[in-house]
Amino acid sequence: MPDLKQEMADVAAAIERLETQAAAPATPPAPGKVRLRHPHTGDIKEVDAVPEKLIPIMGLGYQQVKE
Amino acid sequence: MPARIQQLVLGLGANKQTAIGTAGTTFLRFKKLDTTLTTPKPIFENDAAEIGKQHEFITATFPSHYDVANRLEKYASAEFVTWATAYALGNATVTGSSAPYTYTIVPIDPGTTIELPYFSLVEQVAEGGGSAVDNLYVGCAIEDFTYQFNYGPGRSSSKMTVNWVGSGKLTTPSGITVPALTVENNMLAASMSLTVNGVDYVATKRILSGSIGWKNNLLLNAGFYPGSGLQNGLQIRGRMEIGARVPTFQFTARLLSGSTEYTTLINQTTGTATLSVNHDANNSVSFSFPKMAFQVVENAEADGIVAVTVTGAPQYDTVSNTVLSITTKCGINTIAQ
Numbered sequence: 001m002p003d004l005k006q007e008m009a010d011v012a013a014a015i016e017r018l019e020t021q022a023a024a025p026a027t028p029p030a031p032g033k034v035r036l037r038h039p040h041t042g043d044i045k046e047v048d049a050v051p052e053k054l055i056p057i058m059g060l061g062y063q064q065v066k067e
Numbered sequence: 068m069p070a071r072i073q074q075l076v077l078g079l080g081a082n083k084q085t086a087i088g089t090a091g092t093t094f095l096r097f098k099k100l101d102t103t104l105t106t107p108k109p110i111f112e113n114d115a116a117e118i119g120k121q122h123e124f125i126t127a128t129f130p131s132h133y134d135v136a137n138r139l140e141k142y143a144s145a146e147f148v149t150w151a152t153a154y155a156l157g158n159a160t161v162t163g164s165s166a167p168y169t170y171t172i173v174p175i176d177p178g179t180t181i182e183l184p185y186f187s188l189v190e191q192v193a194e195g196g197g198s199a200v201d202n203l204y205v206g207c208a209i210e211d212f213t214y215q216f217n218y219g220p221g222r223s224s225s226k227m228t229v230n231w232v233g234s235g236k237l238t239t240p241s242g243i244t245v246p247a248l249t250v251e252n253n254m255l256a257a258s259m260s261l262t263v264n265g266v267d268y269v270a271t272k273r274i275l276s277g278s279i280g281w282k283n284n285l286l287l288n289a290g291f292y293p294g295s296g297l298q299n300g301l302q303i304r305g306r307m308e309i310g311a312r313v314p315t316f317q318f319t320a321r322l323l324s325g326s327t328e329y330t331t332l333i334n335q336t337t338g339t340a341t342l343s344v345n346h347d348a349n350n351s352v353s354f355s356f357p358k359m360a361f362q363v364v365e366n367a368e369a370d371g372i373v374a375v376t377v378t379g380a381p382q383y384d385t386v387s388n389t390v391l392s393i394t395t396k397c398g399i400n401t402i403a404q
Contacts, residue, residue: 034162039179049162051171051394058171059388061179064160066404 028067036062070194072102078245079139079150080186080207081401087206087234087306088296091187093401095249097147100226101140105190107202107237108134109301132291132302133235135204140229142222143214144251145350145397151229152352152393153403155209155281157183166398167349173389174281174312181308183208183283184403188231189243203241206234208307211282214354216256216344218275218369224256225344232285235303236296252350252397261318263379264331264338264359268320275369277318279342279354281391284310314391316340316356316379321372328375332361337382345396352395357384 029035034049036057045062047053078094110132113125120126141147149170153159157175161168175183185206192200210230217224261268261277268274290304297303320328330336340359345351362380366373383390 034160036160049169051169051392054160054162054171055173055392056386056388058158058160058173059176059392061158061176063158064404 035065035067037065038062068195070192070199072104072192074192074194074199075104076189076191076193076245077139078189078191078243080188081150081399081404083154083184083186083403084206087182087185087304088236090203090205090238094187094189094243094245095146095150095399095402096245096247097139097141097249097251099139099141101138103137104192104200105135105137105188105202105204105233107204107235107239109299110134130300133233133237133298135207135233135235135237136210136231138228138230141227142251142253143225143227143344143352144253145346145352145395146249146251146399148214148227148254148352149395149397149399150402151209151212151227152281152395154184154186155212155229155283156391156393157403159403161400161402161404163400166400167396168398168400170393170395170397170402172393172395174391175309177309182306183309185234185307186403188233189241189245191241191243191245198240201240203238203243204233205236205238206304206307207231208285209283210285211280213278213280215278216259216276216342218256222253222255225254225259232287232307234290234305234307235301236298249399252346254344254346254350254352256344258345260343261341263318263340263377264327264336264361266327268318271323273320273323273326275319275321275374277342278315280313280315282313282315284312286310314356314381316359316381317377318379319367319369319374319376321369322366322375326375328361328364328377332364332377335360340379340381348396350397352393355392355394356381357387357389357392358382 080091081093112129188204295305340356343353360380363378
């Protein structure tokens with residue numbers, strides 16, 4: 001029972017950390033760059049904001065991160 | 068008092084919906100050429116074919132589902148082509164801190180998702196101080212688009228046609244205040260540049276007409292899954308997934324002695340195909356097939372001049388990881404975002 005209580009406390013703390021991170025203002029990408037994120041893996045790439053650089057990454061399913 | 072079709076106020080969702088059943092709140096108002104009004108068509112079944120009634124006639128009807136679909140035929144403006152291609156291909160990135168904004172658009176990766184972004188669409192026709200039509204269609208997706216260009220003067224030299232499908236979810240009256248007409252920047256075919264497999268068809272004054280198309284072959288029946296939802300007792304779709312998508316490219320050019328189309332076909336040579344049109348430096352569209360072979364080459368005739376019609380076979384390119392990419396510039400930064 002104490003283990004279960006500790007587990008629940010850990011989960012609650014993890015959720016709180018995630019919520020804090022989500023609420024924190026994201027650092028904008030460097031000038032002339034766009035941030036793309038893979039919706040499944042969560043991998044983030046910062047790419048030059050020009051179509052020839054964006055297309056190969058977007059073709060793999062990466063989507064623009066709204067800053 | 069009857070209403071005229073010119074009364075139509077057409078609003079297309081700018082921002083994508085957050086879910087198929089959640090209406091969009093931002094709209095772009097467009098003019099169009101076709102005179103079709105969308106009908107929220109309820110489909111009913113009957114028992115005519117069932118035996119045991121002692122006759123072949125209907126004795127009862129049963130609600131089935133909503134069928135919502137329509138088309139949009141327009142002169143090709145940078146704004147509308149951006150809207151259509153962003154929702155049809157599904158993965159759009161917008162860059163730029165002020166107008167003109169640049170859109171980079173590629174097909175969604177089916178390993179990531181098989182659902183396109185959904186948009187809302189509103190149609191309103193004022194009549195007699197009220198509305199003859201005031202419908203908001205929620206959860207719509209694009210089935211196909213065709214960009215067509217032709218020789219000849221005027222805006223009809225460059226057109227865009229879209230077929231869209233709705234989930235069936237409907238709000239009447241819409242409760243939407245549609246903004247003023249979008250200022251559109253039409254792109255005439257006279258602005259075109261076209262290079263296919265290393266041949267510049269504009270510099271040689273050979274190109275006559277052609278089209279670029281994309282069809283999603285949406286899995287419409289699969290949208291009516293157990294639990295997809297009901298409206299007025301009729302089933303509505305809870306998803307619209309892409310089927311086997313098909314890009315198309317066809318063009319007709321004047322045939323010269325040094326024309327290479329037939330050789331390209333026989334050798335199955337591949338190369339890039341890029342078609343660009345613009346209104347000005349701030350409003351433009353560029354379609355790019357990274358790897359194009361020819362599938363059919365047929366001799367033809369246009370205005371008594373010998374020509375050749377080429378049907379392309381776009382191939383998936385493992386360098387750019389796509390079969391088609393579209394780059395546009397326009398003054399709107401909310402499309403499919």
